[in-house]
Amino acid sequence: MFLILTLALLPLGLIALVASLQAIRGADLEKEALLRVAVTQSARKLTADLQSDRTALQLSVNAMASGRADTGMCGRLRFFLTTQDKGALFYIYDRNGKRLCASPEPEPEGIAVKDRFDRPLALLLPAAQYLVTRVRSSDGRVVALTYYGRAHLESVADPATALQNRQLVLSQGARRLVISRPSSIRDGQSTSLSARLDPPDIVLTMTIRDPPATLARMLSLFLPLVMWFAAAAVGWFVVNRLLIRPLVLLRRVVAAYEPGEVLEPMQRVRTPAQEIIALGDTFREISEDVATHEAEMAESLETQRKLTREVHHRVKNNLQIIASLISLHARGAHDLEAIEAYASIQRRVDALSVVHRNHFAELEENRGVGVRALISELSASLRGTAPAHARRFAIQIESDNLHISQDVAVPVAFLVTELVELAMILAPGGNMRISVQHDPERDDRAVLSMQSVGLQASDEMSQLLTERYGRVLTGLSRQLRAPLDYDGDRGRYAIAITVIA
Structure with missing residues (x-):
């Protein structure tokens, strides 16, 4: 036996x-x-x-x-x-x-x-x-x-x-x-x-x-080999089939998830482990909550966009009504000084209206106000409301493709309006060169410069700055948080403005 x-x-x-x-x-x-x-x-x-x-x-x-x-x-x-x-x-x-x-x-x-x-x-x-x-x-x-x-x-x-x-x-x-x-x-x-x-x-x-061969080492290699291999094979088979493969499939389903979808991982994963089934149900519930919240956020965003459009539309209409009222009062005035005062006020209202209109046009893409379009439209408006003796006043524009925020656009528009009006008063038959160039040293900076013969240093220029324009220009430069440089010999004003990089 x-x-x-x-x-x-x-x-x-x-x-x-x-x-x-x-x-x-x-x-x-x-x-x-x-x-x-x-x-x-x-x-x-x-x-x-x-x-x-x-x-x-x-x-x-x-x-x-x-x-x-x-x-x-x-x-x-x-x-x-x-x-x-x-x-x-x-x-x-x-x-x-x-x-x-x-x-x-x-x-x-x-x-x-x-x-x-x-x-x-x-x-x-x-x-x-x-x-x-x-x-x-x-x-x-x-x-x-x-x-x-x-x-x-x-x-x-x-x-x-x-x-x-x-x-x-x-x-x-x-x-x-x-x-x-x-x-x-x-x-x-x-x-x-x-x-x-x-x-x-x-x-x-x-x-x-190489380590020396010993009797214990030789025995440890021969005796438990078969049992170890069998136990490892059985254990690997059970764990792989019942735990690892379902988890791998669940991970792939979750990795392929896109926001807004509803996960159904247990339709692809088959396993007797209740913990994995509960985990798949949890992922499905979370995806349902995310999809619901995204739908609500999208609806709220659309409502907010409509409200914003309505507010901008009403503000634009109100500015147009104010400009029309000023124009009506100006037509009824007989005093030349009063007519000029109405025209000056109307130019500033038009400047604010131009800023708002350009801001509303760029609002959908959230790029800010385009500097070139703003100054071009503002120049056309200023020439249209210029005094009769300054109707031949020319404005030349050189601007890079830059964008600014509304907080910068408003003082920029008023600054251009003030200096153009001042140049029209001092040199009605001259011209104005407006340049906006990007600062090569800083991505978020540009230089706005305005040059005209009428802005050259003179006694009349000094008197107008002292009586009216000087304080306004100083206040606008403070709003732009930059010094307003003046070159009297060239008749040139320059200031650094913040642009959207």
């Missing part, structure tokens, strides 16, 4: 043995792949660190060679290398052997004075336990030597993967520099892989020691 049972269980034993051997072989291949990734990663990290320092040093030596280096360059370079490379030492010399910049520590031995400008660009110094790199200026008059100690090289080349009992060695021809040693060296096999650095004549070699 014992013999029969042994022969019956023999196939299971052979299967377990073959599986264990395959697992050991796979582990070895995985270890080799991990070692290859680790040494490649370490070589790349070390190359990137050296290239970063080389770039900083190249810029510095070029600046020193050309005489463009400032007094703080050495300090910045020392701070950069100290921050990036703990333990790195650098020394910069010219062809005469003068030290231009250096670390406070003494320079390690290994590079003779006459060999400072020689090749190669990188050199191993096994006796001094350093890796030294050379960076020469473009004209070859300045050189920078950087010394990297073992501690720094090990820190940079340390791979992200957890490889135990490893050794890192840098090689350059017959030169070898061991930068890290294994924590414990035991007899047994070892695996080594190499990767080249930049410069390519330096090779980084990583060696790992």
